[in-house]
Amino acid sequence: MGERNANTLTNESQKVLEMLGIDKRFQGVHALKECTFELRKGEVHALVGENGAGKSTLMKILTGIYQPDKGEIVYNGKKVHFRTAKEAQVAGISIVHQELNLMNHLTAAQNIFVGREAKGFMTDDRVINERTRKLFDSLNLNIKPTDKISFLTIGKAQMVEIAKAISFEANILVLDEPTAALTISETEELFNMMNELRAKGVSIIYISHRLEEIEVMADRVTVMRDGQYVGTLVMKDATLDQIIKMMVGRTIYEEPKTKSHVKPDAPVVLETKNLSSPLVKDVSFLLRQGEILGFAGLIGAGRTEVARLVIGADRRFRGDIFVSGRQVNIKCPKDAVSHGIGYLSEDRKRYGLALGLSVTDNAMLASLDDYASSGFINQRKCEQETYKYIKSIDIKTPSSRQIIRNLSGGNQQKVVIAKWLIKNCDILIFDEPTRGIDIGAKSEIYKLMNDLVNRGRSIIMISSELPELLRMSDRIIVMCEGAKTKELDISEADSEIIMKYATLNDVGGKKHG
Amino acid sequence: MVNGEKSGVLEAIRRSGLQKLLALGALLIMCTFFSIFGQNFFSHSAFMNILDASYYIGFMAIGQTFVIITGGIDLSVGTVMMSGALIGGVAYNVWHWPIAFCLVVIVIVATIFGLINGLLIAKLHLPPFIVTLGTQFISLGFGSIVAEVQTQQYPTVNQADGWFKTAFYRTQGGFPMGAVFLLLFFIAAYILLTRTKLGRYTYAIGSNEEAARISGINIDKWKVIVYVLSGFSAGLAGILYAATYTTIVPQTGNGLELYAIAAVVIGGTSLAGGVGSLVGSLIGVFIMTVLKDGLMSMNMQSQWQIFFTGVVVILAVLLDIYRSKKAAQVKN
Known part of the structure; x- marks a missing residue:
């Protein structure tokens, strides 16, 4: 490594990895822009950023799953280029x-050594059980090599996966959100394991949304934003506020709402009390007429799960739902629709639309009962009704008979909206309404949402894009790990407060395996 | 967690593989039932009848078990078996080859069909259901084409080449050689499934194909091998079928694959892949053949046998779903 002395960093000799000027595009989307990353021997290096900041993409390039368009990777002083995940693994870079x-x-044991059984055709479980036992002992893991994965908790299964990664003699271990599904005690076990690996000189890249974990575990932290490298901090000199600022510090291109547009005496159209399920913890909220209620939080915070409880798609353990002040018993999505609640899925291609059917067929799907007599569909009336909405919400389609698949994402979303309007739904739940929609169409969807609330409808908007929430919402509920951690009027909301409550971990203590 | 104690017991049952005993218990209950209520069920001849019917289904079910554990299915085994037996018959009757060669022909024809299945499924990524449905018709037609729609007759015991019947079916003294071959093949397959890479990867592919691929396993290769094995098993089934029944009628065999699949499913192998055992499949085979002979001993004819076979299949799958639901609760 002595040959490379271009710069004079004191710990040059400890540097195991350098990623320089990494650039990656996916079909026009610039996912990584000239990204830089550096890792030293035996450190835990946290990699943080909002959803979509490019962390996972960067790690997939490091581990050979993606190929960079530009840039170079220097590993142990040598320039490397991994074409497959296997190549990276053999070189000592493993990802969980x-x-x-x-x-x-x-x-x-069978999982850890799958594909690496003894030479020849026969397998001998005694050998791999013994090797696994040694591996587990060295990591202080209390798992039997002969336990089937399906009998292990998610936490233990994760340990097995990490042990598998280590068994490749890994020098660099990438952990992508390893604690997302773990209980507190399992997380502690994981941290102990990470400490031991660090002591053995393994370098760990640790991707996590949970900043307090990073504060405890990381030696250094690198922040990414919008596919770019923002900066690297030494953890003991940094504050969480500093990191959050770096994470959200982009210029906000959307004009945020400054105050709520809802009249203070607007009637409450939807109220929930203590909604609970395995993934949702005691969530209560109000929705007023003409309001856009934003739900903020990181992926997996339980926002979609709340929506699914409201519409009866999942069974709730506990909790009451009131529509316009009257308690209702919603047991399945059909009940929700009959009470005027329409849900627009985050994955509209899977749950929102029948892609092979026409605009009319999709728009009328929920309302066919009202447009059919003795089982026969009145196609002409359907076409007329659909046409009305094609005009009023400006769906760009050559005709109402066009097959949905051929429309753009924005227009597909409008057809889903039309479906619920035709069904007279007054409460609309938008789950990530602008995912996969280009910027132009986005502002049209925003305009449409504003029109809808101006005409007396009410909207719940779940979004992972903070600028969008800040621009659209009258009130914002922040969730973390299935619980509501904060409710903010739009006048008091900003990115930093939201990020703070979205990464709050202390409510996670209630979670049990 | 709600019923911690109970789930502990269930977990213990699953861990120790007692679920197989469930199928075995069902088999014993059926035997007892028919012994009491049937006429002459508990007799030497009834026992021999049960064995006779189990040979060819048993061979097919063994190959099918591998396929189903990978999460696939082989709908072609019944017609592939008959196609092999027909063409072997043509080799014997028309081409006048020695009987030993003809038996090899049966196995080769069936194995080639298995290879075709495997290549289409693994290399072209076609769904197993569609591919094997296609080769079911192809093998059904192909056998008849080669045989020119003539029924093929294998030698009977008293004819010149009759030794093959005594070797593969019953000895002069009536000893069931078919059962010996089934047992030998079963043991070989059992070792293959539990002690070799083929077996390990069969489970791995069915459990999580993507994880297996990431672990560096050549998925395509092993899938092809599994379907070749299924074809090979169907070929051996063809030999046993010819030895047992002597007469091979063209354009038959479709529907027999369903008995093999039913046996595998009754034995606790999940159609979703990843789970399954050969012991279970073998018990499944005998549950069906006992059912058949038992109902016969109660004077209920084939329409009733078919009817009750369906009932047993559905009960077995219901039981399996109930079991996996319980297992899921254990995990949570």
């Missing part, structure tokens, strides 16, 4: 993905 990649029906 957020979603587990284990075979549930196989044992822990």
